[in-house]
Amino acid sequence: MKYPALTILLMSLPGFLSPVAVAQDEFGDALMKQFHLITSKDALDWVTELSSPKYNGRLSGSPEYIAASEWVARNLREWGIKPGGDNGSYFQWFDKGYNEVHETGSLYMHIPAGEGNVIKKYYTFPDQFFPGMTSANGEITAEVVYIGYGVSAPEHNYDDYKGIDVSGKIVLMNRDVPYKDAGNPEYARWVQYCYHQYKLENAVKHGAAGMLYIDGTHANPNISYDPDFIWCGIGREPLNDIFAGSGTSNEEILEKINESMKPRSFGTGVIFTIQAETTWHPEGRVCNVIGIIEGTDPQLKDEVIIIGGHLDGVGNCGVLLPGALDNASGIADILGTAKAMALSGIPLKRSVMFLFIGGEEVGLLGSQFYIDHPRFAWEKTLCYINLDMVGNGTGFFIGSGKNYPGIYRFFEEANREYLHRDMRTSEASDNYGRPRSDGIIFSRAGIPTLGIGITGRLKPVYYHQPGDTPEMVTPEVMEDVSKLLYVAITKMAREDEPVIK
Ligand SMILES: [Zn+2]
Known part of the structure; x- marks a missing residue:
């Protein structure tokens, strides 16, 4: 449908509604047409495509990640969305080595x-x-x-290494x-x-030759x-075996370390073998x-x-990690x-x-790269809306909405008018810890940042594990997340008044 043509047609009818009312009605019609064409089937099809073996878990640096990015770009081109990457392409490139497990x-x-x-x-x-995603090849x-x-x-x-020899050992x-107090400025140190x-x-x-990392049994390529x-990463069983007969446990020792801020390192006398098959x-x-x-x-298009x-x-660890x-x-x-948004043809004032x-899973590299190489002036970047793991549950969660009520209201209104799901928001609290999401990278760069999430989980979450398959998402809520964003962002981009953050 072509929006301007319809405007001219309707406005030329004698005795019709005032142009403003027509424009309003027509906007509502155009908005609703594409609204109803957002489907849970598309959402599930796209998740299934991206999770398929041909993209091999989309590890940053790998050829399969590039194939996934080309698939995304093909869709954007098909819908008439303009490229915003290097030299007129959709891609903004940077270097990152990767490990094949x-x-x-x-x-x-x-x-x-x-x-x-x-x-x-x-x-x-x-x-x-769980195999170490950046482990060297071989055996120790x-x-x-x-x-x-x-x-x-x-x-x-x-110093955890003080007075203890780890050379050639497995730490x-x-x-x-x-x-432990991530909310305290002292944590920054x-x-x-x-x-x-x-x-x-x-x-x-310190000369160590190997490591057993107590980090849960999931893939971690951010190392x-x-x-x-x-x-490699280890779970409960090997940890119990190492401490068996010692009269203490990892948890007990950590408690003492945290309390006294004094290390308690020791040789366990236990011998382990780690085998890894990898190529860097x-x-x-x-x-x-x-x-x-x-x-x-x-003017507003610069915003x-x-x-x-x-x-x-997180790639493939000998078994596909579909993500x-x-x-x-x-x-x-x-x-x-x-x-x-692209197919609605509704003209937007803002971009x-x-x-x-x-590069998110290997250390939030892509968001930092964008921050260092932005496509719009920072003072014209109205907000950043982050979506990570938004597809399992029943309700909407708009993180940091209380910090930016002028932006949050677009989501609240869209939900009230069209979606009617439970919606919650939050106020961001100070956290001086290691950044854990792309949203934090934007927020620390001074961009008003809201994170979309889902409440009311319906299925188990297999974080960075082979079980994170398309069966583990709930496409109905994904359809509604797209609809929520579509309505909220379309209206935000069309707002005549300055959008107050
Ligand atoms: Zn993630």
Whole structure:
């Protein structure tokens, strides 16, 4: 349908409604037409496409990630959305090496069985161990040395490696740091030690040859690679075995460390073997995919509303990690909105950008790259709306809506008029910790940022695990997220008055 043509036709009819009323009615009709063409079937089809083996879990740097980004760009082109990337393309490129994990590998403990014999106790994937997504290729057998958090922080007079020799050993390490109050500005002085990258590099620096990382049994590619360092994640069972007969536990020791801020590292005397089958690819490249619907108002078109989410996933660990909820769901929500906005033909005053972000799972690289290479002036960037894991449940959650009531009201009105789902919002609280989402990157850059989420979970969440399949999303709520964004963003982009944040 062609909006301007219809305007002329209706306005030329004698004795018809006033032009303003006609424009209003016509806007409502045009809005509703595409509203009803946003479907849960499209949402599920797109999640299924992005989760399929041909994209191999969309690991940033891999050729399959690039294939997924090309699929997104093809859709944008088909709907008439303009490219906003490098040199007139949809792609904004940056470099990032990646690690290919061929097999899940193995982990076992050596149990002395007398007369030099050893029983190998193997652990099962994925509940007892998870391959290190940036592990080097090969095998290591060594004593396990417990090193608390693996942190060396001279300015805090804290060093988990002090007085303990880890050279050639396997370090057993917890995530995070002993200081726990992320809402306290003091935490900012600890944050550099929270990064997984730091922890691995610090272990390598101290001569360790391997690592058992107590970080849950899920894929974590947000960590450094070293060609001589083999590691994996571990769950409850191997941890219990290491501490068996010691009269204490990891939790008990951590409590004491946190309380005293004094390390308690020790050699466990337990021997483990980690096997990994991987290939490092230093030549990897990643991209953000950028599509733009330009505003039509000569002044206001320089303002932009950005809707974004991460397109990448955690790849393949010898078993496909489909990343359906995380974050094919968010991408499908955005696609539903983008398609409806583009095909409605409703002229927007402000510009709207659809930002499909790469490099999120390997350290929020794509959002930072966009911040460093923006397509619109920062003072003209009205807001950033982030979607991550938005596809499982019944209600809407608009994070940080209380911080930006002038933006939030568009979502509230859209829900009240058209969707009628339970909707909640929140006020962002200070957090000095390691940033955990693209939204934080935008928000720390000073952009009003709201995160869309879902309440009332209906299905189990298999975070960074093989179980994150398309069966684990609820497409009905995804349809409504796209509809909510479509109505709210269309109205925000058309607003005559300045949008007060
Ligand atoms: Zn995610």
